[in-house]
């Protein structure tokens with residue numbers, strides 16, 4: 001392994017600009033003549049818009065334009081779309097209500113967009129928005145997930161019973177039979193709490209229109225600028241693709257929430273032409289809480305059937321998933337194909353049946369948030385398994401081992417074909433890391449200090465590298481999920497790699513360069529990664545679902561293969577040898593069995609000067625592109641163990657130790673991978689202990705700032721002990737599985753399993769705040785007193 | 788509008804500003820020093836931390852006019868010419884950043900912790916003193932390591948560049 005090649009903990013190339021304040025985020029961009037947009041948002045969760053009077057507002061100082069849904073409709077600007085079609089059990093397509101970028105006739109959640117004011121300054125735009133008079137016909141709101149289908153209020157006329165779809169997966173008859181044959185059944189009711197993603201950079205957009213060219217440019221906080229351009233062109237109809245450039249510069253975190261195409265960027269880019277000026281909008285934090293797509297929000301009943309020995313026989317799950325007031329871009333895929341296919345976990349379960357009812361409510365749209373469906377599935381599986389072990393009186397580690405999948409490939413009853421893994425190896429290493437043997441003593445020590453200590457396991461699996469295009473197409477996706485790459489070798493051997501992946505914290509500029517440096521034998525500093533601009537990179541599908549390594553880098557790998565193949569042709573001419581006799585190794589083309597060689601940079605120069613070959617026989621230049629379509633999902637898996645201590649007097653839970661052992665397949669940069677694990681665990685711990693988005697019965701979001709919504713802070717968390725096991729992924733050339741979401745998937749059940757272990761009962765929900773834990777601990781104490 | 792003059796990163800600046808202008812707006816919009824970020828509107832996240840006369844403040848809750856005559860250091864002024872400040876170097880070395888959005892505020896807060904508490908910082912102190920800064924990416928693990936190491940390096944090296952600038 002070289003110091004900068006595959007497997008080396010190379011320090012990040014992108015860091016210099018971030019640590020010196022030279023990052024370039026969307027809000028840092030200012031265009032000449034730029035005006036500012038402010039959105040008038042609904043203060044009501046559900047209301048008809050009887051009249052919107054903008055007359056007084058339009059006369060306010062600095063106002064350049066005020067637009068409503070009618071103006072968008074008059075310009076034939078289409079509504080926002082959901083790009084994944086789900087069919088109900090009965091074969092009917094999901095019931096998608098209209099989703100105009102600015103409301104038409106009705107608002108459906110607090111924060112819904114009523115009008116935009118464009119003015120010289122933001123303060124002027126805001127003042128004018130306050131002068132818009134809206135006559136609302138306030139309607140009752142529906143906010144509760146579990147009862148939405150029974151509510152009298154209807155969010156969309158198109159969706160009776162507020163039901164988007166009643167979907168299912170698996171073999172019901174086989175599962176029912178498994179339950180009949182079972183000796184033991186564990187049942188659990190589970191709420192997966194609603195979360196707000198909260199990347200630290202709020203969303204922003206700058207729309208610009210070039211009148212001479214008739215072309216738009218949109219700078220925006222996107223994880224997938226090409227998908228944004230595709231949707232804005234093909235569906236919303238802003239402009240054809242060749243007249244719309246989308247640039248996602250430095251993006252300050254996404255976690256899913258910046259995948260989607262929102263109203264604000266749509267309106268900004270359209271309004272730039274309307275007012276003839278660049279238009280900028282930057283979300284403030286409260287707007288982010290109100291209008292960024294939220295995550296999770298499931299209500300589930302789950303059952304696990306086992307034989308007398310504790311061998312798992314079947315699993316039955318019913319989930320109600322809240323999708324909010326409108327179907328966001330990929331919302332429908334999250335509680336369906338990103339959820340139910342993961343219900344087999346790491347276990348050999350012969351029969352699984354899952355039903356999912358998706359509902360509309362008067363709340364912000366819900367879509368993918370770090371893990372997207374897989375954390376919800378893992379929480380169901382790992383809570384069920386832990387409780388089953390307790391009920392059977394079995395050690396949770398041994399019970400898991402007993403039921404682990406051991407032979408690969410393994411076909412689960414819910415679509416997935418696990419390609420490889422070694423689940424026992426990760427568990428064993430995690431048990432050693434946490435010193436499982438010493439836990440009983442540590443628990444006694446805690447008890448002596450009046451504290452309750454618990455240990456909780458989470459053996460998670462996820463499906464990443466999404467995914468073979470034909471497979472996702474057959475499941476309802478509106479797009480293919482390949483990735484593209486172009487490797488441009490310059491005449492003196494420096495390299496630009498254009499990738500359709502997008503980095504918003506993942507460090508692609510470093511890891512992707514490591515791959516190129518490793519394979520082409522060029523110094524790391526000679527490689528630049530270009531991403532996030534539809535004028536530079538032809539097409540791409542972006543970054544989410546831990547796909548940039550497995551899919552994005554595989555595309556680069558494939559393009560590098562082509563560069564090497566072309567280089568061999570050039571070298572054959574220069575070295576006057578047969579092409580078949582040319583080897584490429586460590587940055588040199590050489591003739592087999594001789595000492596004649598040509599270094600990579602010289603080969604590039606020869607390719608461009610084209611003196612040594614006839615341009616009719618071989619094209620000059622050295623630039624190759626590739627599209628890589630995955631052949632399977634990838635299956636990162638691992639075991640996280642959380643050990644914590646509860647103070648029953650205060651309800652405060654302190655995480656004492658955290659062992660994470662993950663199998664991500666081959667790793668390019670272990671430093672970056674560990675960083676991804678740390679961040680994921682923190683978000684998962686946030687879900688388990690601190691975070692919860694709450695709407696009241698009127699549909700007001702009562703947790704709409706960092707004062708009310710508890711974000712994990714440094715002193716809420718311990719340092720983590722992170723380790724790895726490796727089974728290389730057989731389905732891509734680099735053997736990579738993906739690591740971006742693992743921590744967020746693994747952590748919540750580990751925490752709750754540890755808390756319930758400490759408490760000695762299962763009566764606690766997420767977030768397990770000090771108040772909730774204190775209440776639960778009183779129950780524990782009174783039981784202990786009774787014994 | 789009101790007249791304002793202060794020193795920012797060692798340079799004298801004067802401007803005529805709306806009295807409502809916040810320090811962060813003045814830095815970002817008037818001076819185009821966009822390294823100082825805004826991550827919230829309730830003074831909770833610390834993305835906006837700068838040094839005002841040598842002490843960390845949240846520039847999102849500081850009126851620009853209240854800084855009349857003061858000396859402000861932002862992330863752009865922390866490095867001494869080409870040489871990174873030891874705390875910047877430590878964040879890079881220990882992978883204390885991912886998306887980089889919280890980073891300027893984190894680094895400015897970290898230098899302030901060292902100024903207040905010295906060069907030998909234990910994990911507990913660092914975690915408690917980071918109470919005013921949120922990072923959504925790193926889980927804080929590497930930020931804590933970076934600050935401990937940066938603090939030590941600040942003790943070994945010359946006086947922090949920041950003090951030279953102020």
Ligand code: FES
Nearest residue numbers: 826831832833847
């Ligand atoms: S911007 Fe969040 S504290 Fe200043």
Ligand code: FES
Nearest residue numbers: 885886889922924
């Ligand atoms: S590095 Fe992204 S918020 Fe801290």
